[in-house]
Amino acid sequence: MHSVVRPNAWVALKLPSGSTKVIQIAPNTTISLGKYGSFPSNLIIGRPYHLTFELQDKLPNETFSRLRVVPADELYAEVFAEEAGPGCATPDAAGANDTVISTTDGEEFSLVDDKGNVVARSNREVLDENARQTLTQDEIEELKREGTNAGKDVIAKLLLSHTALDQKTSFSLAKYKLLKTKKYIRRFQVLPIDVENLAHWQLEERDASKIMDMRAEMIGLVGCWGNVHYGGDEVFLPDPKTSSAEGAGACVPVDRDVLKGRWLAVDDTCGLLVAAMAERMGILYEGENTESEVKAEEHKGMATEQAPARSEIPEKPQSNTPATESTQKDGDAEMTDAPTKPVKRESDVKPKQLNPRPSDFATPYSQTNTITVIHATSQPNLSLLNYWGFDITAPNHPPHPLLNHLLTLSWLQLLKPELDTAYSTPPPTATPETLASWKPSRRGNFHRKRRRYARIRHIVDSTRTGNFSGLVCASTMDPISILRHTLPLLAGGAPVAIYSPSVESLAALADCFSVPRRTAWVSGAAPEIEGMSNEELERWPGNERFPLNPTLLQGVSIQTSRARRWQVLPGRTHPLMTERGGADGYVFTAWKAIPAEGKVAAKGKFKRRKVESEAATPAAA
Amino acid sequence: MTATTRNGVSPFLDPGPHTKANSLAILQLSRDNLLPVYLKPLTGEHDGYAEGAVVNTRYGSFPHSTMLNVPWGSQIRASKVDTGSRGRKRKREDGDDAFREATGASEKDNEDLATAVTGDSAAAVKQAVADTSGFIHVLPPTPELWTTSLPHRTQVVYTPDYSYILHRIRARPGSVLIEAGAGSGSFTHAAVRAVYNGYPAEGERKGKVFSFEFHEQRYHKMKQELSDHGLDELVQLTHRDVYNGGFAVDGKSPEADAVFLDLPAPWEALPHLSRRRPASSHVNGSATGNEQTDWVSPLNPNKSVYLCTFSPCIEQVTRTVSAMRRLGWVDIDMVEIANRKLHTSRERVGLNLNFDRGVNNSAHDVEEAITRLAEIEARFREHAAKPRDGDEEMDSADEAAEPAGQNSAATNGGTPAEATSGTAPWMEGRLITRGEPEIKTHTSYLVFAVLPREWTEEDEAAAAVKFPVGKEQKVIGAMDRAARKQERREQLQQQQQGASSRKARRKERDEKMAEVSG
């Protein structure tokens, strides 16, 4: 992650209400936090993450609020006071807890009249003392509920009773407004957009179903059980230096021996899964290498023009990619939609050393440390990657590590490439003389078609070569069908990690590998496989009784994890009362096995059961 | 035990296509029974076995020779081993000890003793002969497999916890991570995989783990393990009490991006993890007194540092959190991870099913129960219709019921095949999931925190020059009413432009289609 907020970076602003606003920090703009106030974006650009800022009152001659960094001591002043105060963490305080009513931590309330004058201010003692005297049991219950909005009126009543206002006037609550205290509402924190923060925001504040309810626990588990990690320094195939007259035959063939550290992915989480994998493989963040980052910052200007990608021929003007997200409903978060443009990169303003342009059939992809995404629609939906400056739909992309480490192909391209037009249409050819006679735009088209052909051809051929280091899925498709077609592509011993929001599909998958089913399989319950080679058995399409070859996975297991969050405060440490519900999330794990040739019987305790199921299976030979 | 010479990369990071001699492999005996083994090259008779080194398990005997240079994931058949020159089989404990010494096998695996003692003879290696039954699988080492099979010297951090921790503390390729104490190295192996981004060239900064352990024996064991696993260039293990000694290594700062503390008293270590020399009141003992002059922060000065402490007791958490607050850590967050493994099985319930293990021979549904009850009643009436002594009525009712039950089971004995014909036995019944018989309900409390980068007045002044304010044009983010109106107006304009750009897009798509088909 970058050390400071860079111009045009996407960041998460954590507001005092606890909600998060995800926003792209364009230089020279005003960032509005609605009722909390607004400030110039340039006051947080170039500043570190995780600081807490406070919006200050406008200076008389200025039109905007300046920011102040709130020191940690000030953030914790209340806690320190409690710790120092009498009765801290004593049984007394604990015992009093029954009647102690506190607003959500860090919140203070003040009561203002219709002219905006503060009539009363809440603090803990006031609430505690008055609560017992003025409130009904029901009201106390309401206050104790987490989320003080429910108890707003009650707090107002408390504050009024505290100042004995109710006796002076026949008060109506409507006359007074309850506000969170100024001091608090004007604070915010700037957090980096990484996988953890983005996923949390999607889950808690946006549309959890979009990322299939995938919690941090699950992201961690699939990443580890899928053994997803840096897969080696990048390796590129040599440029064949083809002439324009050469056709498909001149493409560089796939070299199985240099393919290494490659993971297969099936992602229906709009790219969150791919982002999580890319983060673990070191290919998610553009230019984050510490040293070069510091240097790049030095060179950074404020221009926002997009630099032409690599050294490709300039094509039509960059079109904005279609908005991929549903339109906003809530007015308070207009700017929080997924970005729809590739992020403009300032570092590219510095003219790049122009490498000699690679020939049309040069393979742009690294042979190592790659993610191969198989998708069910003609284009993959990886819209969340936009938050990291990668737009899969951009034809002419500024530099990004995913450009040559992310390969995508459809199931059709994988399984029936001959039916895919892009794969099966041979690339155009032309003699250099003909080519020279064309208009530049036609030449550009010609080269683009050839490059596209070489790309698709490499993706399909290398994927079909198999030997992947692992398979990671978070998909709404039936995992059995996914495995039917991907198991043959995995190297021996490669892990499989499949996330699902609910357990049923994973249970059905695990059942394909149950001990009774395996035992039946090895004792000949599927007569049609008799005499098949291991190779054929790997690609066996399955039948009703054996949806998958049950010997292809080893160590099948399903698990679920849940983080329980606690509040830690002096004398008041306990698990949170409520947390997000919804899907728990489950992970299926196993390893690709390479069965020994011929029949292999189990030894020991399994023997008896084997005999039984043999007896129970008339088909057994 | 021969150390793995690093020819290339640690088998944890890149195991290659197949097993190699002198390298770690994990033998999977059954789903939850894993055995780490350093495969021995073929050198000749070994410990009395003509086949060389042999792993003996309850699933059969497996000479190393049958597991060498095979693709990872291979199923290995048991062999008929020749114990000819070995004579009487050694006592179990003997072999067990020998194995543990050789491979450091987990103590819980004492049933699966393996014999892999060094000491080679000149005799030619005998070709292993496949046994009629028994097999295992040989898997490439991963932190997950290592965690479940490693020799325990301490409590260890398991996958459900470390997977979450590493994600939350942003341990990524290129990160430098501080860990204390190293313990049994479970967390270390997962951490090094997370931060790995290649082996460093001389003087190069690459992802790395700085690990600390003050228990001397554990330190040495771990040192050996790291070199056996080809990880010693990526993990710098230091023998030290971090409460007193802090985290600088050779007087230099590791410049850590992330920290994991699995120690009894994290608050004693925390003051050392500061950006500035800690006030002496924070620091344990007086040991730092004389080092004060050359104190260096072990943290990366340019980045926010992420921290996790791992403590089993709530009192530890309270003290740790209190210390964190005073030392300026923010975003303090405490969680506890509950993980459950689920088993799937087929639940078979029915009166007409066979008597296999796991089958519940009671009524499958109300209809089946009624049918059975009606049957019994009918028989009973039949029986009662026959004249009998009044006194025995009760007994005879029982008698009548009894044989009826047996009878129906017997008569139905023939039906299972019929009833389930078409349904394979492994597909019968309802698929269910259930938890393991015993679950871990508490491992430890995880406290997370972040220490922002230091930001001085000079830093702020420099940034203010670089990014001057006053040229703001647009408003982004949530807006008041006036701003929203303005935004609407702009949006309308944009929409008009948008329509034309949509047209452009359509045109582009059409061209693309033409391209592909042309």
Ligand SMILES: C[S@@+](CC[C@H](N)C(=O)[O-])C[C@H]1O[C@@H](n2cnc3c(N)ncnc32)[C@H](O)[C@@H]1O
């Ligand atoms: C529970 S174990 C750590 C287990 C480890 N995280 C793992 O996953 O295998 C705690 C370790 O910290 C070490 N330790 C305790 N206090 C220490 C100190 N002050 N400095 C260094 N190591 C310490 C202990 O010797 C012990 O090995």
